[in-house]
Amino acid sequence: MSQAPNENPSCPGKKDKHEARRDFLKQSSALMALAFTPPLVVKAGEHDEAIAGLFEKMPVSLEINGKAYQLSVEPRVTLLDLLREQLNLTGTKKGCDHGQCGACTVHVNGQRINACLTLAVMQEGKKITTIEGLAQGDTLHPVQEAFIKHDGFQCGYCTPGQIMSAVACIREGHAGSPEEIREFMSGNICRCGAYDNIVAAITEVKQGGHTV
């Protein structure tokens, strides 16, 4: 499980009808976007570091999971939509899309944020880590291992956000007690109610002294 929990657990590793449909939608919407987007990319003005007019895309340089990307995006595209729709990094989930659920949690320059409430163009030059960038090859991150061991999920939809938030929570030094973990993980909602197991997973990693 080097990636996020499969969106279709009954059919792991195999592209099913729904995934094929999603790929088709991605491809066709990309073509539509090409057809309707003016090719102009505006250069920075004399007094401004960067500028894009209505309907214009602008260049954005990002490092995502250790890989450099030179992208062209509309200003209104959120970091979450860039990851999912343009880069096929669908491990980061769209839950509420309003900063209320935490499913879209990613790390920007090492800090956890909600990818749904920031514009991709605002992240120019930043280093982004998503759930896809957490494992080292086939070796899971200790927090991923602990979530499996402690059954820190049921449906799995909130899990990528929970894990990204949990890693940051431990790195910040906010995993000192179950109470502190609950407070500093409160931005990640789990409607299946796996909270006790999530706290147990985080506690184990913290107490195990793992490098996270």
Added chain:
Amino acid sequence: MNQFSYVRPASQQAAIDAITRDSSARFIAGGTNLLDLMKNGVLAPEKLVDINRLPLRNITLNNNILHIGALTLNSEVAAHPLIKTHHPLLSQALLAGASQQLRNMATTGGNMMQRTRCSYFYDTTMPCNKRTPGSGCGAIGGVNRMHAIFGASDQCIAVHPSDMCIALVALDATVLVAGPKGNRRIPFGEFHRLPGNTPDQDNNLGKGELITGIEIPHSPFTNHVYYLKVRDRASYAFALVSVAAALDISNNTIRDARLAMGGVAHKPWRLHEAEKTLIGKTPTVENFRIAATVATQSARTYQHNAFKVPMAQNSIVTALQKAAAV
């Protein structure tokens, strides 16, 4: 989200120029509230001016005056040693608000610019004088459990949503502003407005003005402080009622006191009269109850929020008890 143009100025003057030129332009810093409002169609600016590259992200202490740059993140302020040492009330209030993810995005200036979370303001199918002046108020006569008990008008009964601002009004902070006509300073208690007949105006910033930072004067409130937030769940929810309490106690006598409330008014609600009842008194529950009674004398309730008056009184007493450790 509607289309908009985007500019990321490299200087403060360029940012102010960009906003001044275009009446529908908005500054964006963390974006945690603005983008939410844009997705809901509550706001539709035609231009965003991204100020994140301006050098306004710092915390310094000079001549006992603490300066916080407007772009300093809520999480950075909450965790900063100077804040925890000199103004722990501010650190407590910040940590009571939002989630760590949002605190890692939200800025000091942006927190002050938050709009109300009144559900009628957010729902574009409902009347709201704050969103659309003259359309009426859905909350008056509607579901108003979350709404104001102090300072409301017949135009608007929405409440200010910030926790940070409740601590800052208690600490007598000053807002530093730059604009097309130069720089000015606004006492924190005069920054936000009561709704009156212009509930669409949350604050007294002028056209083109940019918050550059805040200053907090030296205060004796380093030990006996407490921020109490009462909400529908244990964390990550807006306040029904919150209380910032700060006491300066020596020889079992209250030398100075600060009290402010959140979740009860259109602006951070400072309780000057209640503070006066505490000065010179001993820190006892009886004296705290007197302060709480005075604090809520001007309360006016609506159909669903009468519970906020006893909740406010009990919260004031509890916050003062926690602050005084009695």
